[in-house]
Amino acid sequence: MNNNIDRITKGLAEACKECITVACNDSSAQKEILRGGGSSGGIMTRLLMPRPISKIRISTDALNTCLEHGVVAFDYFILRGSDIRKKYQNFFSSNAKMIETCHQMGQYITGDHNEPNKVIIEKMFKLCQQNPNADVSKYRDILNEQSYDLITLEENKRLDEAGLKGSGTKEERDKLCSPKIEFVDLWLTPHDVINKFFAITKLNKAECLDPCASDGRWLNGEGMSIDILPMKKNVIQKDFLTLTKADIPSNIKTIVGNLPFSLLDEFVNKALELVDDCYFLVSGDTIFKHFPNNIEHLYIFSGLEGNQKDNRSRCEFDVPFLIKSALWCCIVHITKQKQQPWVVESNLPNDVKRDGYHIALGKNTFIKSDVPVDNNPRITRIPVTSSIKWKGGKKIVDSDGNVIDLKNFTYMD
Numbered sequence: 001m002n003n004n005i006d007r008i009t010k011g012l013a014e015a016c017k018e019c020i021t022v023a024c025n026d027s028s029a030q031k032e033i034l035r036g037g038g039s040s041g042g043i044m045t046r047l048l049m050p051r052p053i054s055k056i057r058i059s060t061d062a063l064n065t066c067l068e069h070g071v072v073a074f075d076y077f078i079l080r081g082s083d084i085r086k087k088y089q090n091f092f093s094s095n096a097k098m099i100e101t102c103h104q105m106g107q108y109i110t111g112d113h114n115e116p117n118k119v120i121i122e123k124m125f126k127l128c129q130q131n132p133n134a135d136v137s138k139y140r141d142i143l144n145e146q147s148y149d150l151i152t153l154e155e156n157k158r159l160d161e162a163g164l165k166g167s168g169t170k171e172e173r174d175k176l177c178s179p180k181i182e183f184v185d186l187w188l189t190p191h192d193v194i195n196k197f198f199a200i201t202k203l204n205k206a207e208c209l210d211p212c213a214s215d216g217r218w219l220n221g222e223g224m225s226i227d228i229l230p231m232k233k234n235v236i237q238k239d240f241l242t243l244t245k246a247d248i249p250s251n252i253k254t255i256v257g258n259l260p261f262s263l264l265d266e267f268v269n270k271a272l273e274l275v276d277d278c279y280f281l282v283s284g285d286t287i288f289k290h291f292p293n294n295i296e297h298l299y300i301f302s303g304l305e306g307n308q309k310d311n312r313s314r315c316e317f318d319v320p321f322l323i324k325s326a327l328w329c330c331i332v333h334i335t336k337q338k339q340q341p342w343v344v345e346s347n348l349p350n351d352v353k354r355d356g357y358h359i360a361l362g363k364n365t366f367i368k369s370d371v372p373v374d375n376n377p378r379i380t381r382i383p384v385t386s387s388i389k390w391k392g393g394k395k396i397v398d399s400d401g402n403v404i405d406l407k408n409f410t411y412m413d
């Protein structure tokens, strides 16, 4: 689950609850909301469209069409409308009405809410009618049931012909499409970080395997790149967790990449089963707790500290629906051979955090170095630069009182 999206969904759930609760007692507002028109319907539509959705999938037919045409599917979620058109002309259609002529125009893929907005609004009304005091988490659960899918225009046409335009259950809609694959933890490493990493470590890409390569940006066609959901033809479609030594060419010595954080343990264990050395971009919070005795070297990111005076290892990524999201993380060199353990601390007062001997790797996870961080031979800095585009203004507050400052995120158009 993408945390930033989850926090935004929480804020939206509160707004939805408020809107639905008011409309529940006003039959004309209720009618407007359910048909998506009028001022009440407009408010609801504005809340839900466009909204970041954490569950994103692609149908197998859509994926194959993208691979065939050299189109990177996640660009649909990351580039702005005008940039997508510049790069791919009309390959992605936002107007499925043009189905008959789509192929002449080069339109092949469209986006689809697998659970239509109308259906989730109906579910919210039902919830409100049955239990006017239902907790906001119930509204959030309804929002989280929705997925956003990339499908082919043919699949979209099938849905329309079956009378499922803007309606139908997930099961009914899925049945009419080729099997869908979910985007799992797709956080894209900035190219600059990858280049600096290889320049510092001097690893030979030809001897590396990237097990979660996506568009293959870490190795760029050298060595071996695989992914369960590959975005380019030269990345092999494979589940890393099922890989065996026999699947890997004998010259591969090292596993490198930005692993899916939700599968961190499984990925590291599998990598150490296959090779002696791996370098993973990981969540600092987890890696030092789960593999404290296998970490040889720590590469920390610096440059996004803002007005914080401590060493904080955070990097920015492109994430579907939320362009540029900063995350606590670092790159670690993990070895099969046991290493000297690291000192992990939490609950530190500010003066200790900022003494130059500590690195913040999570909100409350600190590594203590016995010499100043910059003199520690087991720690290297990778400088990163902030490129967050400030859009200004919008704020959402969730029920814990946390302000979700949308200035930090750039939405797709």
Ligand SMILES: C[S@@+](CC[C@H](N)C(=O)[O-])C[C@H]1O[C@@H](n2cnc3c(N)ncnc32)[C@H](O)[C@@H]1O
Pocket (backbone or CB within 6 Å): 183, 184, 185, 186, 187, 188, 189, 190, 211, 212, 213, 214, 215, 216, 217, 218, 226, 227, 228, 229, 238, 239, 240, 241, 257, 258, 259, 260, 261, 263
């Ligand atoms: C954090 S992204 C990294 C993408 C890219 N390597 C980068 O650094 O920009 C994680 C990738 O892991 C892939 N993935 C998730 N589960 C996988 C599995 N079991 N086997 C292989 N790849 C997997 C996802 O499809 C996603 O592309």
